[in-house]
Amino acid sequence: MAFSPRATLARMLLMRRFEEMVITLARVHKLGRQHLAIGNEALGAAALMQLADGDLIYTTHRNHGHMIARGVDSGKALAEILGRAGGLCGGKGGTWHMTDPALGFQSTSAMVGGSIGLSVGGGFALKHRKTGGVAVALFGDGALDEGIAYEALNIASLYALPVLFLCENNSKEGEAQTSRLATKELTAVPRALKIVCASVDGGNPKAVDRAVGAALAHVRGGNGPYFLEAQLVRWPGSHQIVHEFTTGVTDVTAAWDKAKASNEHAEWQRNDPILRFAHDMIACGALTREDVVALDADANAMIAKARTFAEASPFPKPEAALAGVFV
Amino acid sequence: MAFSPRATLARMLLMRRFEEMVITLARVHKLGRQHLAIGNEALGAAALMQLADGDLIYTTHRNHGHMIARGVDSGKALAEILGRAGGLCGGKGGTWHMTDPALGFQSTSAMVGGSIGLSVGGGFALKHRKTGGVAVALFGDGALDEGIAYEALNIASLYALPVLFLCENNSKEGEAQTSRLATKELTAVPRALKIVCASVDGGNPKAVDRAVGAALAHVRGGNGPYFLEAQLVRWPGSHQIVHEFTTGVTDVTAAWDKAKASNEHAEWQRNDPILRFAHDMIACGALTREDVVALDADANAMIAKARTFAEASPFPKPEAALAGVFV
C-alpha cells in the first residue's frame, strides 16, 4: 500500500482533534486523568495504517492516538472515555484500557511495560498458528526501565517471534524524562539481544511509513522480531502524569502563516508533526492549503459527531459492575 | 596482597572437601537438596580471598563455596546445613540461606536473580557512606534471564554504584544449560548498559586473581560497577536442581598420575580446577607433589573436625521457629 499524504494527514488531524475534544470533555464532565497522544500523530498514523487484518496490537496508557490511527470509531472511543454504555468496552475500561478486538487490539495495559510483555504472547500465538500476522507492541521509552521489557525482548528474540516493538521515545533529559536508562541509546539493549533495530524521526510520517514498512516486511518474512525507536518531540502540555492544555487548540493555518507560530510555544509549533507535515506537503505540492483546511474541517466534523454520540450514550446499569468477570 | 599458590590451593581444597562432606552428610542424615559448588573453586577462592573488611557479599543457592572461600567457619557451615543450633544462622537458614555478617555476607537468596538485586542496595549504602567498600554480587548465568538482573545492572550503572557483578557461567548449550539468553555473550547486556565488562577463565585461579583484582581496583576507584564473567566447566555431578556424586571423592594424585584420570570422567578431570591448578603449580615449581598431598591432608582434617562439630551440635528448640521474625 503506497503512502498517501492526504489519507495520512486526514488521520493525523482526526487524532489531534480527538485529543483536543478529550480535553474539552474532561473539563465539561470533570474526568480524571488521561494521557494524551498530542505530538505522536505521525508515528501512530503512519505505523498503524499499515497493519493488516489479523495483526495484533498492544498499547499503553497513551493509547487514544493508536485507536484512532487504526480506524477505531471515534464516537465509541469518546464514549468509553466518558464511561458510557456505548463505549468500546461498555464503559468498563475507560481511557487506559480501550480495546477493539475486531481491529486487532488486545488488552490495553496501563502498567508500564505491560504491552510489551503481552505482545510476545500474541507473537507466540501467531507463530504457532502460522498466520503470517504480526504482533505490534507500542510502548514508551519508560517501558525499557522495567525488567519485564527486557524479558520480553529476550524471549521474542530467542523464539524468533513475529513481534514489532515500536517504542515512542518522548524523553528528553531533565523534567520531561520518562525513562532512566544508563544508556542514551534505546536500541542498545535490544541490539545486545540480537534483535534487528532501527531509529526513525517519529515526527515525519513519510519516514515512519518507510521504517515501519521495512520492519513489517522483516517480521512478516519470518525473520523474528524488530525493534523500531521513533523519536518524538514532547508536546509542552504533556507532563509525566497529567496534561495541561498550554498550547491551545491547534490552528492548521500556522503551517504556512508564520505570524501565528511566533508565540511562547514557537518551538513546539516548529516540531508539531501536523503543522510540519502540512507545511512540507504544501511545499512539495502534494497538497494545497485548501486541502489542509478541508481535511481539518472534515476531522472537526467527525469529532463533533463523535462527541454527540458519546454524550448521548447512557451510563451502564450499575449492576453491570459485577458482570463479565467470568464466562 | 600478592597471589599465593599455596594459600589459594589450600582454600580450594577446603571448598572441595567441604562439598564432598556435604554429600556424605546428605546421605547419612537424609537431607534434601543442596546445590554444590564443585568445579567453582578457582573462581570462589581467588575472588573472595581478595575482599576486605567492610565489603559486602551477596550469594545464591550455590553458596557453600563462597562461604568457605571467604573463610567462614566450616563447622558452623556444616551445622547450618544440618539445621543445627550451632549453625551459622542457628539452623534457620539452611543450605540456601547461609550468612555470616562478620565476614560481609548479607542475606543469601535462593531466588534466581535475588543476590544481584540486593547487591545494588549494598552498593547504594556503601556509596552513601563513602566507606570505599565494594558490594560483590555472585550469581549464575541463569540470573541474567530475570528482569530483576537487568534492572539491577541498569540502576548500578545509572548511579555509578560500587558493585562488582561476578557471574559464574556454568552453562553449556543443551542439557546442562541454566540460562536461555538470546545472545551467547553474557557481557552484551551489561555492556549495552555502559558497564565495564570482562570475561575470565574461571578454572584458573591466577587469571581470576588478576581479573578480580583489576575489577576491584576499578570499583574501589569510584568508577562505578564492573561486570566480570567467569567461565566455568560444569562438574558432571551437577544437574540443574540436584547433584549426583558421579565422579567420586577427588583424588589429588590424579593431578600427576595420568592413569587415574583415564576413566569416563577424564574430561572433567582435565578441567577440574583443583587438579588443573595443582598440576600447573607443580609443573612451574611453585609447589611440590608433597605440598599438595599435605595441603589436602590439612583440608581433610579440618573438614573432619567440622563434621564432628556439626554432628555434635543439637537441634534448636522447636519454639525457636517463632522467634526472631520481628525486633
Add this chain to the structure above:
Amino acid sequence: MPIKSFAVAMIDALAHSLRSDPNVVLIGAHSFLSDRGLRPEDERALWDAFPDRLIDPPTSEGVCTSLVTGAAMAGMRPFLNYGTATFAFEAFNQIMSEAANVSLMSGGQLRAPMTLHMFAGIRGGGAGQHSSSPQAMYANSAGLELVLPASPADAQGLLRSAIKSDNPTVVITHTRLLSMTGEVPDGDFSTPFGQARIAREGRDVTIVATSLMVREALKAAEALAQDGVEAEVIDPRTIIPLDTAAICTSVRKTGRLVTVDEGNALCSIGSEIAALVAEQAFDALKAPIVRVARPPVPIAFSPPLEAYVTPNADKVVAAVRKTMQA
C-alpha cells in the same frame, strides 16, 4: 478404577488436553513432567508427541506469564507451570494486573483461557523462600479462579477443567501430594468447579480442609472416631468459585467448625471460611470456630522448627477437642 499417583494424574490431564486441543501448550514442561513418576518411555513419548508444545522457557516468570496471557487472548489455551509457588511472585503484577483484568476491562470482549500452575507448601527443608502456601493471596484477587486439588482423581479432573475453562485459573499443588496414590477414573474426564467434596461424613463437627490438609483432616477424623467424635470433612476443591452451600449445610448439621489450611493464619482461606459461617450459619453454631493454620512466620530450615509450625492431624485433633469442649 486404576490406581495412579497424584503427579501422574495431573500429567494425564495435561496429556488429554494436548491431544484434544491443538491450542494447548505447556510452558515449564520439565519441572511438570520429569521425575514425577512417569515411566521413562511414557515421558519420552509425550515429549516426542508434542515437540513444539512442551516448552522450557528462560527463568523469566514475568514474561512467561505475559506470554501465556497474550497467547490466551489470541485464542490459545496455554498452561504455565512455575515450579515452586514463590517463583510466581516474580510475575505477580502480570497475574493480578494483566491476566485477572482481561475480561472485565475489555467489557467481556476478550478472554484469557489460561492455567497457572505452581507447587506450594511446607515441603521439608524448603526454608524461607521455598515453603510458601500463597492460596489466600490468590483468593483475595479478583478475576482469577482458584483450584486446590487434594486427591489424584481431583488432580486429574480439576486440572482438566482448569485447562478447559475460559477464565484464567490458578492451580496450586502441594508438593507433598505428588506421591499420593488413589483411584482415578479411566480416560478423559473433568471435575466441575464450585462443588465441594464431602471427604468423610460425620455429625459432630465440620472440618473444612484444603489441599494436603484434607489428608491430615481425614487422619484426625479417624483418630477422633476412636473417641466417638464423628467429624465431617469437607474439601471445597475450588476456592473461587466456592461452594458456600455445602459448607453451611454441613455446619447446620454439626453446629461446629474447624478450618484447616496450611497458609499463614492472617487473612487466610481458614479466615474466610470462618467468617462465612459466622455470617451465614451463625445461628447453627454451638461453639467457637477454631482455625488450624501456620503461624505467620517465615519457615525456618531446621526440621524440628519446620515441624513445629506445620499444621497436621494432631493439631486438627486438638482443635476439634477444643471446639467440642466449649
Add this chain to the structure above:
Amino acid sequence: MPIKSFAVAMIDALAHSLRSDPNVVLIGAHSFLSDRGLRPEDERALWDAFPDRLIDPPTSEGVCTSLVTGAAMAGMRPFLNYGTATFAFEAFNQIMSEAANVSLMSGGQLRAPMTLHMFAGIRGGGAGQHSSSPQAMYANSAGLELVLPASPADAQGLLRSAIKSDNPTVVITHTRLLSMTGEVPDGDFSTPFGQARIAREGRDVTIVATSLMVREALKAAEALAQDGVEAEVIDPRTIIPLDTAAICTSVRKTGRLVTVDEGNALCSIGSEIAALVAEQAFDALKAPIVRVARPPVPIAFSPPLEAYVTPNADKVVAAVRKTMQA
C-alpha cells in the same frame, strides 16, 4: 493543635526522619511530595535540604525494592514510595521472598529496617489496574509489619514509627485520604504499633474499619445514632501487629460485629477480624457477623459501576441494621 492535611502530615513525618537520621532516604520522592498540598516554598526547601536523599528512580519497582532491602541490611533506613499500590506487585517477590525473610532466615543476625509505602484504593476512574486495595495480601505474608493510617495525626505518627521500626514495614495510604484534614500534634512524635484507636464509643454494635473506611464507619455511626443505635468504631491502625484485645473487648461489650474494609471480600482483613471474633469472643456474640467489603471483581471504569462496588457509609448502615435485626 495545628490542622494539617493527611498528605502534609505524612511528609512531615518523613521530614522529621530525614532530619534526625542521616540513614533515611526517600526513593520515589516526586510522587510522595509533589502536588500533595505543601506550600511550594516548603517543597523546594525539602528538595534543597536533602539533595542526595530524595531520589526519583527508574520505573523499576523490583530493583528499587531490592535496593532498599540491601541498603537496609547494610545499615540504612530507606523509605520506598511505589506510587499506586499495583505497581508494587512488580516487586512482589522482592518484598515477600527477600525483605520479609531477612531476619528469620539469618537467624536474627540481619535486619531490614525499611518502609514500603503505596497509594491504594478505589480512587475514582482508576479502573482495573489502579484501584487495588491489597492490604489482605500483605497481611497474609509473614515477616512484614502492616500499617493502615486513617487520620492525619495517625498518618504522621504511624509513618514516623514505621521509619523507626527495625522491621520491614508496609504502609498503605488510601488515595482519597490525602486531602483529609485534622488536628495533628506539633513536632516530632510517633504512634506505637499494635494499639487500636477507638474512633467512637458505643454500646450496641462494634464496627471495625480500616483506612478510608474508618471515615465511612463514623458517618454511618452518626446516621445510626439518629435511630438510637450507638456504634463503637474501632480502627486497628496496624494489622501486623493487630490489637486483638481491643477488638474482642469491644465485641464483649456490644455483642455485635460489622467489619468494613475496602479490599476484596475473600480472605480479607474483614474475614480475619470476623474469624478472630468467632474464635475468641464467640460467647459474647448475639447475632451474625456482617462484613462490608468490595465484591471480588476488578473495578470497572464507569463512575456508576465504580460506585456500585465501593463500600461506603450507606452500606455500613445497612450491615448494622442487618445485625441489629438478627
